[in-house]
Amino acid sequence: MTLNLNTKISLKVKILIITVGVLFLYVSIGTLISSSIFADEYSKALISKSLVIDHSLKSQLDRLLKLGIPLEELTGFEKQCQEIAERYKEISYAMVVDYNGQILFHSDPMQQGRMINDAEILDAVRNEKENTQIFSMEEDYYGTSVPIFDTNGKHLGAVMVGFPVEIITQKTEVIIFSSIIVAFVSFIVTTVILVYTISRWITKPINKLLDVIKDIGEKGDLSRRVKIRSYDEIGQLASSFNQMIQDLEKTRGKLIEAQKDLEKKVKERTSELDEKVVELRESEIATLNILEDLQKTLEDLGQSKNKIEQQNIQLKKLNKIKSDCLNITSHELRTPMSSIKGYIQMMLKGNLGTINDEQKHALDIILRNSNRLNRLIQDILDISRLESGTMKFITRKTGVTKMIKEIAETMQTSADLKGIKINAETGIDVPELTIDIDRITQVVVNLLNNAIKFSPDGSTINIKTRKEKEDVLFEVQDYGRGIPEEHHKKIFQTFYQVDSDADTKFGGAGLGLAICYGIIIAHGGRIWVESTGKPGGGSTFRFTLPVDSVINIEERFKGADVFGLEKG
Numbered sequence: 307m308t309l310n311l312n313t314k315i316s317l318k319v320k321i322l323i324i325t326v327g328v329l330f331l332y333v334s335i336g337t338l339i340s341s342s343i344f345a346d347e348y349s350k351a352l353i354s355k356s357l358v359i360d361h362s363l364k365s366q367l368d369r370l371l372k373l374g375i376p377l378e379e380l381t382g383f384e385k386q387c388q389e390i391a392e393r394y395k396e397i398s399y400a401m402v403v404d405y406n407g408q409i410l411f412h413s414d415p416m417q418q419g420r421m422i423n424d425a426e427i428l429d430a431v432r433n434e435k436e437n438t439q440i441f442s443m444e445e446d447y448y449g450t451s452v453p454i455f456d457t458n459g460k461h462l463g464a465v466m467v468g469f470p471v472e473i474i475t476q477k478t479e480v481i482i483f484s485s486i487i488v489a490f491v492s493f494i495v496t497t498v499i500l501v502y503t504i505s506r507w508i509t510k511p512i513n514k515l516l517d518v519i520k521d522i523g524e525k526g527d528l529s530r531r532v533k534i535r536s537y538d539e540i541g542q543l544a545s546s547f548n549q550m551i552q553d554l555e556k557t558r559g560k561l562i563e564a565q566k567d568l569e570k571k572v573k574e575r576t577s578e579l580d581e582k583v584v585e586l587r588e589s590e591i592a593t594l595n596i597l598e599d600l601q602k603t604l605e606d607l608g609q610s611k612n613k614i615e616q617q618n619i620q621l622k623k624l625n626k627i628k629s630d631c632l633n634i635t636s637h638e639l640r641t642p643m644s645s646i647k648g649y650i651q652m653m654l655k656g657n658l659g660t661i662n663d664e665q666k667h668a669l670d671i672i673l674r675n676s677n678r679l680n681r682l683i684q685d686i687l688d689i690s691r692l693e694s695g696t697m698k699f700i701t702r703k704t705g706v707t708k709m710i711k712e713i714a715e716t717m718q719t720s721a722d723l724k725g726i727k728i729n730a731e732t733g734i735d736v737p738e739l740t741i742d743i744d745r746i747t748q749v750v751v752n753l754l755n756n757a758i759k760f761s762p763d764g765s766t767i768n769i770k771t772r773k774e775k776e777d778v779l780f781e782v783q784d785y786g787r788g789i790p791e792e793h794h795k796k797i798f799q800t801f802y803q804v805d806s807d808a809d810t811k812f813g814g815a816g817l818g819l820a821i822c823y824g825i826i827i828a829h830g831g832r833i834w835v836e837s838t839g840k841p842g843g844g845s846t847f848r849f850t851l852p853v854d855s856v857i858n859i860e861e862r863f864k865g866a867d868v869f870g871l872e873k874g
């Protein structure tokens with residue numbers, strides 16, 4: 307309830323109520339205090355005045371007494387008393403009283419000769435003090451008295467002047483009344499001034515501020531500003547408010563910008579998203595198509611795989627047949643070849659009768675070709691065994707240095723035919739190896755044969771061995787025609803020759819390196835060639851054999867895919 311009242315009463319009225327209330331209290335208290343002070347002061351002034359009158363009457367009397375006229379014989383002094391009472395309107399009476407309390411002279415002739423019975427007045431009459439005596443008479447009058455003495459100093463009585471209490475009350479009432487009038491008038495004037503001032507200085511600016519706030523609140527018009535007319539608290543409030551609205555306007559501007567930016571970005575993103583959705587749909591369709599194609603391809607692939615598997619089985623069967631055939635054929639060829647060679651050698655020695663030179667020449671050719679054929683049959687047999695994984699390996703501890711030296715010595719005979727020198731060099735740290743010495747000798751011999759075959763007359767061939775980490779490295783180096791890089795891997799395939807026409811003339815079939823490859827792989831090693839392919843630059847064939855013994859090479863080798871036949 308109180309809260310409602312407070313909110314309904316305007317600020318102007320509130321200030322007015324407080325100010326008027328304070329003013330009213332102030333004027334009331336002021337009037338009360340000033341009227342009581344006035345009454346007091348006025349009574350004092352009256353007492354002083356009556357004392358002056360007392361003394362003036364007393365001095366007149368003293369003059370008469372000094373002439374030697376006794377007081378009780380004096381006449382006509384009442385006239386002086388009447389004159390005084392007439393002259394001073396506020397005085398009620400003036401009288402001369404003797405020591406016994408009899409009124410000798412009075413401004414009212416009717417009172418003359420009367421005896422005073424009032425004890426308080428009698429006390430004042432008999433008081434000898436030259437001082438002012440103030441007494442009240444039946445509460446209606448205030449009086450002052452001055453004692454009278456004869457020339458001998460005998461106390462004769464007193465001169466007394468009285469004035470009514472009512473006069474003070476009347477005067478005080480007048481003062482109070484006029485004070486109230488003045489207060490009321492000044493009250494009205496002050497209120498008017500206050501209303502005007504409050505309205506001009508406080509409520510008007512606040513109302514204007516309120517108008518602007520309402521406008522901003524209802525219409526959202528942030529361009530509105532409050533006019534600043536003063537630099538007091540309200541002015542500062544208005545200025546701060548303006549500053550706040552300005553900041554708000556700026557912030558709102560920025561917000562609008564940000565919102566626009568956001569809307570733009572959302573639009574862009576939405577359109578991008580739409581595009582992406584379209585793209586996604588397209589890719590989905592494409593993916594579905596691809597999946598469909600893939601399914602078909604997979605089906606086709608499955609069918610092809612089955613076909614290939616069947617073909618592979620067929621191929622393996624064929625390959626086995628080929629190997630078996632080769633094996634059998636070579637075996638079958640070797641026996642007649644041995645008897646042919648035996649008979650030729652017997653004929654050449656003349657065991658079967660004398661032969662002429664022409665016959666000897668012919669038999670030499672037959673023997674040479676028989677040897678070639680024999681070697682070819684042996685190579686085909688080896689390849690066939692390597693391919694089928696049936697080659698036999700008999701391993702034992704072998705001293706590499708000795709083996710190499712013996713091979714070099716043996717091969718030097720055929721190298722001598724071309725004036726080629728074979729240098730054999732083995733490292734001191736080369737350990738013994740557990741290998742099939744015949745097969746490894748076959749590898750080194752094959753490499754040396756090739757080196758001699760493809761080297762110019764009078765050149766050198768180096769054969770070296772050394773330990774390298776876990777392996778022993780073998781190296782056959784020549785200074786022949788070299789092998790271009792594109793043939794480096796292919797030369798290890800069966801029947802592959804760099805220059806098939808020319809190389810066949812050397813009497814080879816392209817099997818030597820394939821056999822070397824098979825044997826080295828079976829031993830757990832590696833074989834490769836290094837050559838720039840430039841004539842005279844030569845070739846270096848290298849192979850490794852592991853230091854750790856390869857236990858049971860045959861078992862390991864059995865079924866091994868030496869020539870990658872399994873890979874098709």
Ligand SMILES: Nc1ncnc2c1ncn2[C@@H]1O[C@H](COP(=O)(O)OP(=O)(O)OP(=O)(O)O)[C@@H](O)[C@H]1O
Pocket residue numbers: 685752756757760784786787788789797802803804805809810813814815816817818819820845
């Ligand atoms: N040291 C070498 N210098 C140049 N070419 C070589 C050398 N060794 C091998 N080749 C090339 O590699 C081919 C394959 O050699 P590989 O020993 O397998 O067959 P071949 O010597 O021709 O015949 P085969 O060894 O069967 O008697 C050779 O025909 C030759 O073209």
Ligand SMILES: [Mg+2]
Pocket residue numbers: 752755756814817818819
């Ligand atoms: Mg060869």
